[in-house]
Amino acid sequence: MEVAMxxxxxxxxxFKELKDAQVKYFEVSLYKEEVEKLDFNYLxxxxxxxxIVLWSFHLPFMPFAEIDISNPEIAExxxxxxxxxxxxxxxxxxxxxxxxxxxxxxxxxDREIRMQTAKKSLKELADFADKYGAVIAVENLPRxxxxxxxxxxxxxxxxxxxxxxxxxxxxLLSEDALKYIKAVGKTIITTHVSxxxxxxxxxxxxxxxxxxxxxxxxxxxxxxxxxxxxYELNLGSTGTIERDKxxxxxxxxxxxEAIFAGKALIPKGRVNPSL
Numbered sequence: 001m002e003v004a005m006x007x008x009x010x011x012x013x014x015f016k017e018l019k020d021a022q023v024k025y026f027e028v029s030l031y032k033e034e035v036e037k038l039d040f041n042y043l044x045x046x047x048x049x050x051x052i053v054l055w056s057f058h059l060p061f062m063p064f065a066e067i068d069i070s071n072p073e074i075a076e077x078x079x080x081x082x083x084x085x086x087x088x089x090x091x092x093x094x095x096x097x098x099x100x101x102x103x104x105x106x107x108x109x110d111r112e113i114r115m116q117t118a119k120k121s122l123k124e125l126a127d128f129a130d131k132y133g134a135v136i137a138v139e140n141l142p143r144x145x146x147x148x149x150x151x152x153x154x155x156x157x158x159x160x161x162x163x164x165x166x167x168x169x170x171x172l173l174s175e176d177a178l179k180y181i182k183a184v185g186k187t188i189i190t191t192h193v194s195x196x197x198x199x200x201x202x203x204x205x206x207x208x209x210x211x212x213x214x215x216x217x218x219x220x221x222x223x224x225x226x227x228x229x230x231y232e233l234n235l236g237s238t239g240t241i242e243r244d245k246x247x248x249x250x251x252x253x254x255x256x257e258a259i260f261a262g263k264a265l266i267p268k269g270r271v272n273p274s275l
Contacts, residue, residue, distance in 0.1 A: 060081075086134060089134075106146065107144075137190055138165050139165070139166040157184075208269055
């Protein structure tokens with residue numbers, strides 16, 4: 001598998017760092033304030049300058065009160081908002097757009113209407129993306145979000161046969177990851193790789209949490225997945241982990257190579273002992 005990385009900013013220094021670490025693939029994943037100012041031509045030219053492939057684009061999803069394809073009150077507005085990024089991303093060669101099917105919290109008695117609204121939105125976005133030769137990849141999500149297990153994801157994907165999925169390794173809180181992969185594996189076209197403690201999403205470097213990485217890697221391979229091994233990480237210290245220095249693309253590359261080779265993983269941070 002090819003090593004890839006997601007970052008919450010775009011700059012020439014980031015692309016240089018990726019090139020120096022021999023990480024060839026990149027997911028554009030920006031906060032709302034930054035993504036709305038994104039210069040797509042600059043993005044394309046800078047990526048080409050450093051030989052980086054723009055693998056995917058994570059569509060904006062926050063704040064939930066403004067962006068949510070499952071909320072009947074704002075779904076139509078959200079769909080139109082997201083089309084801008086799909087159109088402009090596709091024009092510079094990006095063909096995979098990762099999407100959150102909902103914000104949260106969602107009460108149990110609201111899940112059905114939220115699910116139906118999300119499916120309607122996804123069908124429209126799948127049709128729009130297809131016009132540009134692109135695909136929508138629905139990400140599995142934690143807690144009360146839509147997409148919290150394989151049943152949810154398969155229901156969401158049933159909205160349109162062109163929909164695919166993004167497997168986030170640290171979002172499953174109510175289903176075993178191997179069971180999940182077995183159920184949806186053929187639909188996975190990209191990943192968000194990170195580790196966690198099975199209590200909540202953490203976005204730690206693999207080896208810092210409880211995931212059995214050999215099992216995950218083998219399960220994905222068994223389902224025919226041989227595409228980007230794309231990391232989505234908290235690079236610095238957070239409330240859940242302390243780091244002496246921020247993670248780099250080199251750390252990511254070394255971590256991936258260890259997983260691929262079945263070697264022991266070396267943590268780069270210290271987990272908060274109070275967790």
